[in-house]
Amino acid sequence: MARVGLGAFLIFTGVSHLSFGRTAFRAQVPPWLPVNADVVIISSGVVEIALGAALILLTRRQMSVGWAAAIFFVLVFPGNISQFVTHASAFGLDSDLARGIRLMFQPLLVIWAMWCTGAWAALRRDRRSADRQ
Template identity: 60%
Template sequence: MNHSNTVERSIYQTGLRILLGAFLVFAGAGHLTWHRTEFLAQVPTWLPLNADLVVLLSGVVEITLGLSLIFLKSKQAQVGWIVALFFVLIFPGNISQYVNGISAFGLDTDRARLIRLFFQPLLVYWAIWSCGSWTDYQSKRKS
């Protein structure tokens, strides 16, 4: 890969990292305000915590992660892994919404809820790729 392709990819990755950060800040703000009820629908009933507390805390975490994606440039590889882990940790909420047939965010059919499940791995990949987390891991492993 020549230098111009590396620079273009870096700009592309940076743009998508910032976009993911903005998405998380927006979603986190929704947890705390206008989409709170919708997010309550995703808290698994088996979770031994107050559902509203889970929504509020996950909103704060999303805002923090989003801002970290945008502003913590020197720690991007680590932030990418943390964001990916967050997406894995919240996946049971998406599964619960599907299994229990709970409508939220316009997902009012089993098909729509099922299709949504396939987007979570893409979010994990997006976080790792846009932050260069895997590349950083590989280069440290080689040295």
């Protein structure tokens, strides 16, 4: 259920990148990024839809998809930091406190992706195995 929930969340967020939330996502594109903001918003939306669908449908590859989702969440984190640093208001985040609290949720998304796909358990298993050798 947690894997399907994360997949649905990613699909919803990806669709919002491509439609009703597109303007709001501009607040998360760092001004120093040498790529057009629309390209970043659209491509990240497409990636989110693909990751969400993969989390729901690719049950045999769930650990790989979990790693991919976790890496994606790490890669988009600078956008959340940028929104905080530039004091950009979007998604109801209209204060530094609200934007700061939002920053704390990104690591939870990484953990959720790793946990619900079994990637976290596999990583721990591999480390224990390596320690024994």
